Amino acid sequence: MSSPKQAILPGKTIGVLGGGQLGRMLAHAATRLGYRVHVYEPQAGCPAGAVAHKEVNAPYEDLAALADFARECDVVTYEFENVPSAPLQHIESLTALRPHGSVLATAQNRSREKRWLRDNGFPHARFAEVAADGDLEAGLREVGVPCVVKTADFGYDGKGQLKVMSEADVSAARKKFAGQPVVIEQFVDFACEVSAVVARSASAAVRVFPIAENIHANHILAFSIVPARVPAEVLAKAEKLARLIAERLDLVGVMGVEFFVTQSGDVLVNELAPRTHNSGHYTIDACMTSQFEQQVRAICGLPLGAVTLLSPVVMVNILGDAWKWDAEGKCVGEPNWDALLAQPNVRLHLYGKAEPRPGRKMGHFTVTARDADMAYEFAQKYLARL
Numbered sequence: 001m002s003s004p005k006q007a008i009l010p011g012k013t014i015g016v017l018g019g020g021q022l023g024r025m026l027a028h029a030a031t032r033l034g035y036r037v038h039v040y041e042p043q044a045g046c047p048a049g050a051v052a053h054k055e056v057n058a059p060y061e062d063l064a065a066l067a068d069f070a071r072e073c074d075v076v077t078y079e080f081e082n083v084p085s086a087p088l089q090h091i092e093s094l095t096a097l098r099p100h101g102s103v104l105a106t107a108q109n110r111s112r113e114k115r116w117l118r119d120n121g122f123p124h125a126r127f128a129e130v131a132a133d134g135d136l137e138a139g140l141r142e143v144g145v146p147c148v149v150k151t152a153d154f155g156y157d158g159k160g161q162l163k164v165m166s167e168a169d170v171s172a173a174r175k176k177f178a179g180q181p182v183v184i185e186q187f188v189d190f191a192c193e194v195s196a197v198v199a200r201s202a203s204a205a206v207r208v209f210p211i212a213e214n215i216h217a218n219h220i221l222a223f224s225i226v227p228a229r230v231p232a233e234v235l236a237k238a239e240k241l242a243r244l245i246a247e248r249l250d251l252v253g254v255m256g257v258e259f260f261v262t263q264s265g266d267v268l269v270n271e272l273a274p275r276t277h278n279s280g281h282y283t284i285d286a287c288m289t290s291q292f293e294q295q296v297r298a299i300c301g302l303p304l305g306a307v308t309l310l311s312p313v314v315m316v317n318i319l320g321d322a323w324k325w326d327a328e329g330k331c332v333g334e335p336n337w338d339a340l341l342a343q344p345n346v347r348l349h350l351y352g353k354a355e356p357r358p359g360r361k362m363g364h365f366t367v368t369a370r371d372a373d374m375a376y377e378f379a380q381k382y383l384a385r386l
């Protein structure tokens with residue numbers, strides 16, 4: 001356990017493994033507080049590197065490059081979940097790693113994550129695990145159809161998933177997942193999806209940001225609506241679960257917890273992400289403290305910031321689909337930024353990615369309004385005009 005005795009104060013260096021948009025927004029928050037930020041990312045020209053003091057491009061398996069990186073940092077965190085665990089152990093032997101590598105090891109593999117939820121008594125969808133050379137049909141029989149088959153490793157945004165709605169889908173599942181370890185989950189006919197971003201400091205203080213209601217399209221988050229339009233009991237259950245999970249994991253840092261809300265109002269944990277979360281981007285524009293500043297505070301041993309919501313808000317992801325594409329799939333034009341920027345209740349965040357691709361997260365915008373319904377109406381209208 002790495003509870004720092006002393007805070008890592010502004011002027012010190014924060015290392016970030018992964019150079020995507022989460023690292024970029026972390027770098028914005030950290031540099032505003034006077035920290036230096038170093039980014040470690042295999043691919044050159046990454047979104048976070050563009051706003052950091054230093055960008056190191058080397059593979060995660062390059063232990064010598066990682067050691068050099070770690071030695072220059074007072075604390076290292078990660079913005080990317082699929083960092084292999086051996087390099088993390090290496091870093092942990094050289095400098096403070098927050099959250100601890102064990103938290104990432106639990107969350108980055110669906111089998112371990114589900115088992116951890118079950119062993120610790122957290123509510124979740126029924127599931128079965130099937131080894132790489134295991135019997136998929138037996139797993140499907142155990143869970144029952146409909147269900148969702150997911151690869152145990154490297155899954156996010158619905159990648160590596162297949163819904164099995166009837167017996168007719170079984171052969172497709174067999175083909176898609178041949179030779180891979182999978183988790184088979186009961187299909188949850190949820191009323192809605194919500195998520196929490198929870199922060200826990202080295203001195204065990206916990207703060208949970210207002211719960212977001214999430215609407216997905218093609219398995220990718222499309223809208224986060226805050227306050228979530230669900231009964232107060234549901235909000236309370238989600239908040240309590242997020243807090244308990246952070247405590248049980250001995251989290252030091254920030255974590256996203258995704259939930260399914262069932263038709264009867266039960267709250268099931270879907271997924272854990274021990275880093276900032278897409279559904280928490282609204283906090284930059286609509287909370288007293290953003291999730292990224294909270295991450296800096298938590299990993300540096302500073303007091304956590306207030307999570308007060310300043311306005312009802314909706315966050316809208318901008319995917320590469322919003323660019324103009326011709327029939328051959330060539331990108332032929334930008335979204336209509338003018339229309340968006342002309343709105344008085346919009347803030348636009350672009351991640352500086354050079355190449356748009358359908359399904360790729362290129363940026364987001366937030367819309368504030370008098371209430372959540374109104375913000376959601378505006379958000380849909382503005383997105384359609386992009």
Ligand code: AMP
Nearest residue numbers: 148156157158185186187188216219271
């Ligand atoms: P995940 O990558 O596991 O977060 O899944 C992405 C999205 O797929 C979720 O946010 C849900 O919309 C949907 N999904 C995943 N698992 C299930 C499930 N067991 N039942 C119903 N929908 C699911």
